[in-house]
Amino acid sequence: MPENKSNGGLKIGVYVCDCGINIASKVNVAEVVEFAKNLPDVTVAKEYKFMCSDPGQDLIKQDIKDGKINRVVVASCSPLMHENTFRRATSEGGLNQYYFQMANIREHVSWVTADKAAATEKAKALVAAAVRRVAIHQPLERTRVPVNSTVLVVGGGIAGIHAALTLADAGKKVYLVEREPTIGGHMAQFDKTFPTLDCAACILTPKMSAVRSHPNITLWTYSEIAEVSGFVGNFKVKVKRKPRYVIEELCVGCNLCVEACVFKKPAFPNAFDEGLGKRKPIYMPFPQATPSVVLIDPNTCSELKTGKCKKLCASVCERNAIDFTQKEEFKEIDVGAIILATGYKAFDGKRIPRYGYGKYPNVYSSLEVERLVNASGPTGGELVLKNGQKPKSVGIVHCVGSRDENTNKYCSRVCCMYSLKLAHLIKERTGAEVYNFYIDIRTPGKGYEEFYDKLLHEGVHFIRGRVAEINDWAMTPDEQGKLIIRAEDTLVGMVRRIPVDMVVLANGLEPQEDAEEVRRKFNISCSSEGWFLERHPKLAPVSTFTDGIFLAGACQGPKDIPDTVAQAGAASAEAMALIDKGYVELEPNTAYIRDELCSGCHTCIPLCPYNAISFNHEKKIAVLNGALCKGCGTCVAACPSGALQQNLFTDEQIFQEIKGVMSYV
Amino acid sequence: MSYTYFPGCSLKGLGKAYEESLLSVFDKLGIEMTEIEDWNCCGATSYNSMDEMKAFGLSARNLALAEKYLQGAESVDIIAPCAACYLVLNKTSRYLKEYPEIGKQVHDALSEAGLSYAGLTNVRHPLDILQNDFGLDKIKAHVKQPLKGLKVACYYGCQIVRPYSTFDNQANPMVMDNLMKALGAEVIDWPLKTRCCGGSLTGTVQEVGVRLSYIIVKEAQKRGADVVATACPLCQFNLECYQDKMSGWYKDNLKFPVAYFTQLMGMAFGIDHKKLGMHRLFVPPKAATPEGRI
Amino acid sequence: MPEWHGWQKLKYEAELDPKFADEITAIPGGEKLANCIQCGTCSGMCPLSTYMDYTPRQIVAMVRAGFKGEVLSSYTSWLCASCYACTVECPKGIKITDIMYSIKRRAIQEKVYPKKFPIPVLAKEFFGNVLRNGRSTEMLVVIKLYLKTAPLSMINQAIMGMKLFFQGRIGLKMESIKRKKELQTVLNAMDKEAVSTGKGTL
Numbered sequence A: 001m002p003e004n005k006s007n008g009g010l011k012i013g014v015y016v017c018d019c020g021i022n023i024a025s026k027v028n029v030a031e032v033v034e035f036a037k038n039l040p041d042v043t044v045a046k047e048y049k050f051m052c053s054d055p056g057q058d059l060i061k062q063d064i065k066d067g068k069i070n071r072v073v074v075a076s077c078s079p080l081m082h083e084n085t086f087r088r089a090t091s092e093g094g095l096n097q098y099y100f101q102m103a104n105i106r107e108h109v110s111w112v113t114a115d116k117a118a119a120t121e122k123a124k125a126l127v128a129a130a131v132r133r134v135a136i137h138q139p140l141e142r143t144r145v146p147v148n149s150t151v152l153v154v155g156g157g158i159a160g161i162h163a164a165l166t167l168a169d170a171g172k173k174v175y176l177v178e179r180e181p182t183i184g185g186h187m188a189q190f191d192k193t194f195p196t197l198d199c200a201a202c203i204l205t206p207k208m209s210a211v212r213s214h215p216n217i218t219l220w221t222y223s224e225i226a227e228v229s230g231f232v233g234n235f236k237v238k239v240k241r242k243p244r245y246v247i248e249e250l251c252v253g254c255n256l257c258v259e260a261c262v263f264k265k266p267a268f269p270n271a272f273d274e275g276l277g278k279r280k281p282i283y284m285p286f287p288q289a290t291p292s293v294v295l296i297d298p299n300t301c302s303e304l305k306t307g308k309c310k311k312l313c314a315s316v317c318e319r320n321a322i323d324f325t326q327k328e329e330f331k332e333i334d335v336g337a338i339i340l341a342t343g344y345k346a347f348d349g350k351r352i353p354r355y356g357y358g359k360y361p362n363v364y365s366s367l368e369v370e371r372l373v374n375a376s377g378p379t380g381g382e383l384v385l386k387n388g389q390k391p392k393s394v395g396i397v398h399c400v401g402s403r404d405e406n407t408n409k410y411c412s413r414v415c416c417m418y419s420l421k422l423a424h425l426i427k428e429r430t431g432a433e434v435y436n437f438y439i440d441i442r443t444p445g446k447g448y449e450e451f452y453d454k455l456l457h458e459g460v461h462f463i464r465g466r467v468a469e470i471n472d473w474a475m476t477p478d479e480q481g482k483l484i485i486r487a488e489d490t491l492v493g494m495v496r497r498i499p500v501d502m503v504v505l506a507n508g509l510e511p512q513e514d515a516e517e518v519r520r521k522f523n524i525s526c527s528s529e530g531w532f533l534e535r536h537p538k539l540a541p542v543s544t545f546t547d548g549i550f551l552a553g554a555c556q557g558p559k560d561i562p563d564t565v566a567q568a569g570a571a572s573a574e575a576m577a578l579i580d581k582g583y584v585e586l587e588p589n590t591a592y593i594r595d596e597l598c599s600g601c602h603t604c605i606p607l608c609p610y611n612a613i614s615f616n617h618e619k620k621i622a623v624l625n626g627a628l629c630k631g632c633g634t635c636v637a638a639c640p641s642g643a644l645q646q647n648l649f650t651d652e653q654i655f656q657e658i659k660g661v662m663s664y665v
Numbered sequence B: 001m002s003y004t005y006f007p008g009c010s011l012k013g014l015g016k017a018y019e020e021s022l023l024s025v026f027d028k029l030g031i032e033m034t035e036i037e038d039w040n041c042c043g044a045t046s047y048n049s050m051d052e053m054k055a056f057g058l059s060a061r062n063l064a065l066a067e068k069y070l071q072g073a074e075s076v077d078i079i080a081p082c083a084a085c086y087l088v089l090n091k092t093s094r095y096l097k098e099y100p101e102i103g104k105q106v107h108d109a110l111s112e113a114g115l116s117y118a119g120l121t122n123v124r125h126p127l128d129i130l131q132n133d134f135g136l137d138k139i140k141a142h143v144k145q146p147l148k149g150l151k152v153a154c155y156y157g158c159q160i161v162r163p164y165s166t167f168d169n170q171a172n173p174m175v176m177d178n179l180m181k182a183l184g185a186e187v188i189d190w191p192l193k194t195r196c197c198g199g200s201l202t203g204t205v206q207e208v209g210v211r212l213s214y215i216i217v218k219e220a221q222k223r224g225a226d227v228v229a230t231a232c233p234l235c236q237f238n239l240e241c242y243q244d245k246m247s248g249w250y251k252d253n254l255k256f257p258v259a260y261f262t263q264l265m266g267m268a269f270g271i272d273h274k275k276l277g278m279h280r281l282f283v284p285p286k287a288a289t290p291e292g293r294i
Numbered sequence C: 001m002p003e004w005h006g007w008q009k010l011k012y013e014a015e016l017d018p019k020f021a022d023e024i025t026a027i028p029g030g031e032k033l034a035n036c037i038q039c040g041t042c043s044g045m046c047p048l049s050t051y052m053d054y055t056p057r058q059i060v061a062m063v064r065a066g067f068k069g070e071v072l073s074s075y076t077s078w079l080c081a082s083c084y085a086c087t088v089e090c091p092k093g094i095k096i097t098d099i100m101y102s103i104k105r106r107a108i109q110e111k112v113y114p115k116k117f118p119i120p121v122l123a124k125e126f127f128g129n130v131l132r133n134g135r136s137t138e139m140l141v142v143i144k145l146y147l148k149t150a151p152l153s154m155i156n157q158a159i160m161g162m163k164l165f166f167q168g169r170i171g172l173k174m175e176s177i178k179r180k181k182e183l184q185t186v187l188n189a190m191d192k193e194a195v196s197t198g199k200g201t202l
């Protein structure tokens, strides 16, 4: 082994990881180790099967303790995976943890390079770069900041409700912000839930009222997030509260105003009923709405539109709760952690014109049918067509807007099961012949296959074939006046035409319309489909790449209620782990100014989003307050004199890295 | 704006009336087209099932010839009224861009014959031109004898909406419907607008081809249409010329007019029926014109 | 009810052609065939599937699995009218229409297409016609077609033919382009290097 060669006692250890065969199958690791041995100041170079394992980390610690090395380079996976692991090992060996540098030869090399020789060469170049860089690393210290113990939950579906209650029960203060006038989300629209067919309201409404009455929960419905700033443990959030024109604290939900409204009949489509039911300008979204407070829709109320109404609503309200002058309000809150639980939106069947949704009145969306079979729905739970008659035959079309390159490629995971549920409910309520058209029936859950079995036994028809088209083109007398579903029965190998009275489109799940906007506000990432991206699909499924922001429920990807609730519990636990620790350590990646180079040009000062830079009029140079700096790097990039530098990313460190690659290539 | 025109073999033969009416109507509207000099067969269907590369060669020569009319402009529009030509020319221009190996071979082949193609053509259907370049409002202004009371079943067939065209909805196209409404006609709503007429199967496997055509004519009739409007010479031929056969096979008595949309436009513009090639139809839509009804 | 023939529904692995799928899918975008989920949308959309011996979906499965004999001698590809209804709706972006063309070309190459159907003959006639003149003259092609495949039904067709003739919709004049040489050069050059497009030749 070459002796410590030069440079005032620099002794660099290079550890190249096989990662089982993840790296070793593409990179000739032994060759990289030999190469590293001959780099300047390298005193130790080793190969190991799994560097992240305990024995792997021990290699580093022992070499430090033995005095063989005083700088560490690990060539393995992405720093996102194990930078912390190896920094810890470095520090436990007795060195400053920043005397460490990582070279990513897995994600950047072995996983993306087909040719073995080329992969090995690239790995060498990256190791050379890391060695040159670590040689000029400085010892740095992390700072600790306390964590605010309040949590913000965004979205009041079952995910948000469960997360808020879990945290509140543990004694944490929670703000629950919901965009709609009531919490409950999609689950509140359902009559029964699969696979047990328990009544959705019976299991959901107690939780909704628990949210309302919990002393630790502040519930803001009809509200949206306007702005988010700060960082883990110390977020500042601005919430917009939209005007309901009803004073929430005064209204007791007696509905007298609704009865009194000058509109004698409900005339406007109620969104909660998917437009199938009607409401007045002043309304309660549904009987169990939480909070139990009415609201006025400014687009239909005559007073708010024209200023000319007898305002019967206000005159009957004994508590003077109605206030036409209400304006939107902004509230600022400080929270330590945030849980996003904004859920999903159902696919719009109109995007597949050959299914005739929006054209033929008897083609329904699944959510519409959920409302039709719901006892508190627009028909009181009677499944009837628009003409008031019960359907004698119903076709349920699976995979609408799922598993399809023309719309969404992914499987929406819940529609097979809810289609089975609806098939059961429809058969139970009407005795109709029910046909399910499916590509594959997906029932991977506890009790789910048994539910499918039950449906088969009940005599529901299952036709394996994706529906080609639905229209009113009758070819035979018995098809007259019906909707004809055309599909190949792939198990038989023949095309079938099935006349039905009603079609249900099992629409898939899609990210919310504003998912991209929300993502930007909270500075998290989205998958290519637009779902909020978890930090790791297996090992960090409720964390995001932004510390302190967690995910729960369908906003992260399609999932059913059991999975949603489990994830909400997990997100609350993660938030609590953060809060109960009490502090967060910040990366010492702050910027600093080299006074002698600063020309006092002022460029940086207005650019800093955190107002961390000010001007010293005596010395005529800029001054940076390290405690305020968040390490965003904006000023560093802007400084024309090169006076601004950033810890962990100094110009020199980056140049050395580039030189390392170049000198090798 | 001026266009180049690719008639294709059919418009010189079975689809003569399509060409005659198209030219008269465009002339009336003042839309100028120059027929591409020495154009050859587009390379459509049958050719494709023999040798795809040669089909690309055939199409590409036409594209190259069209580009000679660029005259400094950024691109040149080729009007291809026949659905098959429209599809094949479109496919070729796309494939030359999307698949570089095919592009290279075609470019080499063209240059061997002293031709060149820089990819600056847009292949377009007259319906696209009428709605999106010319505009329905301007068309309305030319209407002299509105097609009042005439119930039209707009039949688009397959290939002008699928798979390459983007100027209309593939499942429920509306351009022709909008155009007919602009002429004062009523349109019927039916789900068979883009269902296949049988294509060349009417000539080869008649039991099947003619049945497909029959389905379409019959449904239009059932839904109360007076005439089927088409935008493709093969569709027009299939739906119209086999009606005797249909009547024989399916115990029907069909004498149902099937006209080109351009012929109906010409009627509304008051153009002499001779100039619209009306005399070439077995059942001219005359019976349904306002005069015919009186 | 058809007579019982003792059909044997058993396929030995040795009877399959593992290279068949690659040959058929060697067209632009053809590799997507591997992604078929057998949903049947293609067959459901297809206006001709009800007349086919195998539905388009079955053909896709058989191509993928190497059932060369069955696929090439099937009527399916010859009944395909190139309406593209399947292609635009396939949830996996499979260009089924183009696959049908690829099968047709292959069948003509291997001379295994069904004898009863005049379609391959028509295809060849058009092909020859265009090759010689640069344009196709529908009538001549059609007459030849009937002479070759079904001389008797000529009489039947002749009635319609006469009507069309008097309407001036068909002529017996041979359509032709001017610079045949130029076209020949292009077409010959397209023959030289066969790129990976599963091309067929006469």
Ligand SMILES: Cc1cc2nc3c(=O)[nH]c(=O)nc-3n(C[C@H](O)[C@H](O)[C@H](O)COP(=O)(O)OP(=O)(O)OC[C@H]3O[C@@H](n4cnc5c(N)ncnc54)[C@H](O)[C@@H]3O)c2cc1C
Residues within 6 Å of the ligand: A154, A155, A156, A157, A158, A159, A160, A177, A178, A179, A180, A183, A184, A185, A186, A187, A190, A192, A193, A194, A195, A223, A224, A225, A341, A342, A343, A344, A345, A346, A366, A367, A370, A414, A418, A421, A512, A514, A518, A552, A553, A554, A555, A559, A560, A561, A562, A564
């Ligand atoms: C027809 C149908 C039937 C179903 N049946 C069943 C069943 O029987 N059993 C089952 O287990 N699962 C079923 N599911 C799945 C079930 O709906 C989901 O698992 C569940 O609703 C997910 O809950 P969530 O809280 O994550 O999302 P959601 O229910 O969508 O709730 C999200 C909430 O966040 C709010 N929100 C959204 N964006 C914002 C924002 N920017 N700011 C503030 N608030 C916002 C929304 O208003 C909503 O209240 C069904 C789904 C469908 C489509």
Ligand code: SF4
Residues within 6 Å of the ligand: A260, A261, A262, A263, A281, A282, A296, A300, A301, A302, A303, A304, A309, A310, A311, A312, A313, A314
């Ligand atoms: S102001 Fe008039 S319209 Fe508006 S809610 Fe009251 S009574 Fe109804």
Ligand code: SF4
Residues within 6 Å of the ligand: A398, A399, A400, A402, A403, A410, A411, A412, A413, A414, A415, A416, A417, A439, A440, A441, A442, A506, A508
């Ligand atoms: S869950 Fe079932 S219906 Fe829904 S996308 Fe997946 S396979 Fe299709």
Ligand code: SF4
Residues within 6 Å of the ligand: C035, C036, C037, C038, C039, C040, C041, C042, C043, C056, C057, C060, C089, C090, C091, C092, C093, C094, C096
């Ligand atoms: S539509 Fe596409 S995926 Fe479905 S069976 Fe046909 S080829 Fe396969």
Ligand code: SF4
Residues within 6 Å of the ligand: C042, C045, C046, C047, C048, C049, C056, C079, C080, C081, C082, C083, C084, C085, C086, C087, C096, C097, C100
């Ligand atoms: S292109 Fe062919 S296979 Fe596809 S739907 Fe049309 S006729 Fe059927």
